[in-house]
Amino acid sequence: MAGLMNFKHSIMLMQILGQISLCMKSSQGADNWVSEFSSEQNQSGLKEKWVDEFSKLNMDDWAEEFSGGAFGESSADPWADEFQNQLSASKSSGASRGVYVFSEMNPYVGHPNPMQEGQELFRKGLLSEAALALEAEVLKNPDNAEGWRLLGVTHAENDDDQQAIAAMLRAQEANPTNLEVLLALGVSHTNELEQGEALRYLSRWLQNHPKYGALAAPHQTDSPYGPDVVRLFNEAAQMSPEDADVHIVLGVLYNLSREYDKAIASFKTALQLKPQDYSLWNKLGATQANSIQSADAVLAYQQALDLKPNYVRAWANMGISYANQGLYEDSIRYYVRAVSMNPKADNAWQYLRISLGNASRSDMIAACDSRNLDVLQKEFPL
Incomplete structure (x- = not known):
């Protein structure tokens, strides 16, 4: 399955924010399953907090x-x-929430083939431009499920999961059983702390899969219980150990339950099957960062960047990993690179401001607040 959504960096800014680990926003009923997996960490006396996978x-x-x-x-x-x-x-x-917000000024409206243009811009890593072209496509053809899906992927890679979710929901309306869309929604809802929604979409992915659908009873997709979903996906992995997507979903699920060693193992298994998947390298790096393995995370992010040099999220994630290690000057350079590629990446700007403070570079905070890229790029070349 091509074009899977990328995972945002589950950060643990120990130097900046204190001990943080990945869990989901607390909610009612079946969503309480995550607490079953966290008692060991709680007993260790760590004050657990959650910062989502990359940027907000x-x-x-x-x-x-x-x-x-x-x-x-x-x-x-x-x-x-x-x-x-x-x-x-x-x-x-x-x-x-869930309503797609179109750009006010879009030069691609009226383009003879905005879909093709958007695909080409996405391939080049020009994500903000690609989003505009794909917006022009779905304005022209509102029922184009693939146009909406690729628009959602573009926003996710450009660090905007809310827009990604809104676009993917439109893709799902046009094609309710699209496996890529269901998996993408599961990942983006994980990024947005929405555990219940993440579990529902991942369960629907299983239910609608031609090979694994029989594993999931229809009622299980309404209010799925976390450990049950994990068990079903492990059964799917036993049925088809060569299916990278199953291992990817298991990695996401183990992140939800904060079982980082298992998540890392799942992503590494998937990478053996899909070694050229840059977003999968990013998922691995995010999980390693959350497991207090920032040096390993840097190596994973570098693999992602080797495969896709214009991968904005990986540049920012690299900055976060350096910040985790207290290397704030290094982190600043990566953040500046990320925002220079996507000046609308609000969360990367927030992280940049934090690292400037921790690096005793308050002289550059005004440039950060005014988003003066010329000054920042000159001061922090990479």
Whole structure:
């Protein structure tokens, strides 16, 4: 299966945010399954927090950690205020969740073949331009499931899972059983802390698969229980050990339950079957980073970049891994590279600002806040 969505970096900014591990946003009923997997870590005395897989800080946790004076800063620090303001804005926009927001100015509207143009731009790694071309395509052909799917993939790689989910939902409307779309939705909902939705889409992937559909009863896809979903996918892996996609889903599921060693093993198995999948190398790196293996994560991200040099998310993830190791000057260079490729990557700008502070480069914070790429690229060449 080609074109799988990429996994965002589950970061553990130990130097910046304290101990963090990947779990899902708490919810009701079957979603409580994740707690079964976390008791060992809780018993160790670690204060567990979740920051999603690459780019958007869990702003409640960040502000709480930062205002707690962990770095000698007062609770009135403007960074904490800034993140609280962004949190409030993100909560107030929840009503539009799942609704795709088109760009106001789009030079590709009226293009004779925007789909082909979008595919070519995506191949070149020009993701922001590719998104515009693909928006022109779906405006022209609203029922083009593949156009919506590729638009969702583009947004996911460009660090915007909310737009990715909105596009994928439109793709699912046009083709409800598309396996790539169902798997992509499962991954993006994982990135967005939405455990219940992630489990539902991954269960639907299994139910609609021609080989594994018999494993999943229809009612199990309505409110799936995490350990049951893991068990079914392990059965699928025994049926078809050569199916990389099954191992990829298991890696995602083990991230949900914070069983990082198993997640790493699953992604490594998948990579033996799909060694040229740059997004899979990124998934492996994200999981290694969350398992306090930042040096290994750097190697995985480098593999992703070797395969796709214009992979914005991997550039930013590399910055996060260096920040995890306290190498803030190095992390700054990777963040600057990421935002230079996608100036709309708000979360990468946030991480850049944090690393500038930790690297005692407050002289560059104004350039960061004004998004002055010329100044930043000149000061931090890579």
